[in-house]
Amino acid sequence: NAGVTQTPKFQVLKTGQSMTLQCAQDMNHEYMSWYRQDPGMGLRLIHYSVGAGITDQGEVPNGYNVSRSTTEDFPLRLLSAAPSQTSVYFCASSYSLVNRGIGYTFGSGTRLTVV
Amino acid sequence: QQQVKQSPQSLIVQKGGISIINCAYENTAFDYFPWYQQFPGKGPALLIAIRPDVSEKKEGRFTISFNKSAKQFSLHIMDSQPGDSATYFCAASMDRDDKIIFGKGTRLHILP
Numbered sequence: 074n075a076g077v078t079q080t081p082k083f084q085v086l087k088t089g090q091s092m093t094l095q096c097a098q099d100m101n102h103e104y105m106s107w108y109r110q111d112p113g114m115g116l117r118l119i120h121y122s123v124g125a126g127i128t129d130q131g132e133v134p135n136g137y138n139v140s141r142s143t144t145e146d147f148p149l150r151l152l153s154a155a156p157s158q159t160s161v162y163f164c165a166s167s168y169s170l171v172n173r174g175i176g177y178t179f180g181s182g183t184r185l186t187v188v
Numbered sequence: 189q190q191q192v193k194q195s196p197q198s199l200i201v202q203k204g205g206i207s208i209i210n211c212a213y214e215n216t217a218f219d220y221f222p223w224y225q226q227f228p229g230k231g232p233a234l235l236i237a238i239r240p241d242v243s244e245k246k247e248g249r250f251t252i253s254f255n256k257s258a259k260q261f262s263l264h265i266m267d268s269q270p271g272d273s274a275t276y277f278c279a280a281s282m283d284r285d286d287k288i289i290f291g292k293g294t295r296l297h298i299l300p
Contacts, residue, residue, distance in 0.1 A: 077231075106287075113197070115292035116232070116277060131287065163231050176222055177288065179231030 075099055079164050079180035086154040086187045094149040094183050096164030102178070104167045105147040109133065109160040110182075116163065122147055123169070154187045161185070191215055192280050194291030202299050207265040209294045211278035214259065218280040222288070223252065223263050226275045235276070236263070268298045 080095045098105065106121035118131030122141040136158060138150040147166075151158060161184050165177040193212045201207045211221075222237035238245045238252040238261065245252045251264040265272055278291040 108290075113292060115194070116290040118287060118289075121287060165231075176234030176237065177224075177232075179233065181229075181231050 077164055077166055077178050077180035079162075079183050081183060082181070083184050084186070086151070086185065088154060088156060088187060090154050092151050092154065094151075094162055094164075094185070096147045096149065096180060097145050098147075098164075098166040098178070099145065100166065100178065101144060102166035103144070103169045105141065106131070106165050106177075107137070107139065107147070107149045108163045108165065110163060111160050119149065119162075151185075156187045159185060159187045191289045192278060192291040194278050194294060196294060197292070198295045198297070200297045200299060201268045203268065203270060205268050205298075207263075207268045207272065207296055207298070209263045209276055209278070209296070210260065211262065211291050212258075212260045213280050215280070215282070216259070217282045220281045221252070221254065221261050222279050222281075223250075224277040224279065224290070226277065226293075228274075232275075232277055265296075268296075270298045270300050272296065273298050 077098045103124050107119040108116040110116050117133045119137050120139040122128045125141050125144050128139050161182050163182050164180040167177045195210050223235045224232035225235040226232040236247050236250050238254050240256045243254050249266045254261045275293045275295050277293045279288045281288040
């Protein structure tokens with residue numbers, strides 16, 4: 074039982090490049106989400122999904138795309154990287170928040186630098 | 189609009205002391221208030237959570253105090269230890285919405 078697995082752990086991109094941050098969970102969680110963490114800004118929600126085939130925007134969705142074709146995977150795509158997207162990205166999952174007492178399980182993060 | 193306001197931004201406490209982190213919210217529809225703990229290089233992990241129908245919840249050295257009328261809640265860490273040094277996030281969510289909104293975090297340092 075690996076929990077939430079994020080790859081890669083570190084990435085450097087040039088401005089304008091695109092890439093996909095991978096997130097996979099093996100807990101059969103319905104809910105998955107992506108956050109970015111910046112100094113002094115806390116955790117800000119980018120996109121989330123309540124189940125396969127269903128996604129929605131969070132607080133800071135611009136410049137990012139997501140899809141949820143399976144329960145296990147929730148990749149985050151950067152369409153054209155900008156220096157403002159330099160951040161640490163966390164994927165999180167949980168059972169439906171009806172069972173909220175369990176809380177989110179977070180991955181270990183992807184540190185992205187855009188130069 | 190910042191829905192969950194957390195203070196202080198950073199906190200230094202002597203070993204054995206009490207660490208107190210405060211949060212305030214605006215939306216009265218919030219009905220679940222978790223606290224997350226994050227160590228450097230790791231993802232946040234659920235520490236303790238409370239619902240507004242109780243005023244206090246204690247788990248070991250960690251206690252959440254909740255004031256529904258003031259729309260405030262706080263985390264108290266008793267007998268603080270160097271191993272408690274981490275970033276702490278308060279958060280809030282509501283029944284009809286699957287999102288959790290986080291505060292900006294408090295970096296806690298416990299002096300040995």
